[in-house]
Amino acid sequence: MPPIHRPVMLDEVLAWLDPKPGSVVVDATAGAGGHASAIAQRVGPGGRVVGLDRDPGMLDLARGRTEGLPVTLEHSSYDRIGEVLDALGLGLVDGILADLGFASDQMDTASRGFSFQREGPLDMRFDPGQPTTAASIVNRWPADRLADAFRDLGDEPRAKAIADRIVAQRAEAPIETTGQLADLVRGLYGPRRDRTDPATRVFQALRIAVNDELGILDRFLGLAPDRLRPGGRFVVISFHSLEDERIKAAFRSDDRLRPLTKRPVVCGDRELRQNPRSRSAKLRAAERV
Structure with missing residues (x-):
């Protein structure tokens, strides 16, 4: 192809x-x-x-x-x-x-997990051989570390609220797909008021963190x-x-x-x-x- x-x-x-x-x-x-x-x-x-x-x-x-x-x-x-x-x-x-x-x-391949526009595993690794995935960060990092990443790497204004929601959600069941995470973030923002999807900043921050x-x-x-x-x-x-x-x-x-x-x-x-x-x-x- x-x-x-x-x-x-x-x-x-x-x-x-x-x-x-x-x-x-x-x-x-x-x-x-x-x-x-x-x-x-x-x-x-x-x-x-x-x-x-x-x-x-x-x-x-x-x-x-x-x-x-x-x-x-x-x-x-x-x-x-x-x-x-x-x-x-x-x-x-x-x-x-x-x-x-x-x-x-990479972006358009759902199995790579880079895009919230396509349902796929929370992966985001440029090198599939490395151990750290977006799912491992979302499901293992403490709330303060997640908030720092969303704020510093994604300029996310609701970084703490999103991190707290992630921690609460994963206590019930792991967050494993792009759709799950995107819906969680959107749920905190409510109806969209502009063309930018609320999940954009969180996904950027995770991709940067996953790949250092x-x-x-x-x-x-x-x-x-x-x-x-x-x-x-x-x-x-x-x-x-x-x-x-x-x-x-x-x-x-x-x-x-x-x-x-x-x-x-x-x-x-x-x-x-x-x-x-x-x-x-x-x-x-x-x-x-």
């Missing part, structure tokens, strides 16, 4: 990453391979793209999309970029890309510049303020980097019409000095 995910801001990525024939580029979050395949066509047969992803299912899609191109795919979290490059015998590279969004193929997204991003931002050769480009696409603030701070404060984008680059109108999920994407670029 071909991937349904469209690579976000592809033209902007190619412009800011500026891959040249013969160069070596790391796509640290390869996903379905959309960015990797386009970069590989730019670097040509004398170059190389190394693609990393935590999700083996996405790597299967990427293999089909990059077949015949100079692309090496590795099952790895992107904060292990140094270990992967060392294992491949690669030193400094010419460019590093990270697209921090998750793919439509901010911890991995912080480690990656500290490690990646050391793998860039002078003049190498570092491009990161984020999808919410918790990520963007970290990227902006790292690019501005790291003396190994020179920011290239004064403000984040956002999607154009044409892409927004074709792919509404790209509306929150922000791209920042920096150069190794």
Whole structure:
């Protein structure tokens, strides 16, 4: 089955990453391979793209999309970029890309448990081999820890009430599905007054917690510049303020980097019409000095 995910801001990525024939580029979050395949066509047969992803299912899609191109795919979290490059015998590279969004193929697969729009198990793991799922957090964390996660990672104004309701509900029976959790949150809010589903913030917070997204991003931002050769480009696409603030701070404060984008680059109108999920994407670029 071909991937349904469209690579976000592809033209902007190619412009800011500026891959040249013969160069070596790391796509640290390869996903379905959309960015990797386009970069590989730019670097040509004398170059190389190394693609990393935590999700083996996405790597299967990427293999089909990059077949015949100079692309090496590795099952790895992107904060292990140094270990992967060392294992491949690669030193400094010419460019590093990270697209921090998750793919439509993941979102639209009910069994992955990412979306409250489809009934499925409370999973949310990018890497199905890791032990922690959303269900284990919802059914095991104490109320104060749940509330902190919903508040800090989802900006949820009713974090404590939702956490208390979860604890009360799970005392009667475990909360195991996306529908159960979404209905619990909606029940505290009552009838919807806008287009945003009340469960959105809680699901975001759980996904970030399950996958340690901010911890991995912080480690990656500290490690990646050391793998860039002078003049190498570092491009990161984020999808919410918790990520963007970290990227902006790292690019501005790291003396190994020179920011290239004064403000984040956002999607154009044409892409927004074709792919509404790209509306929150922000791209920042920096150069190794």
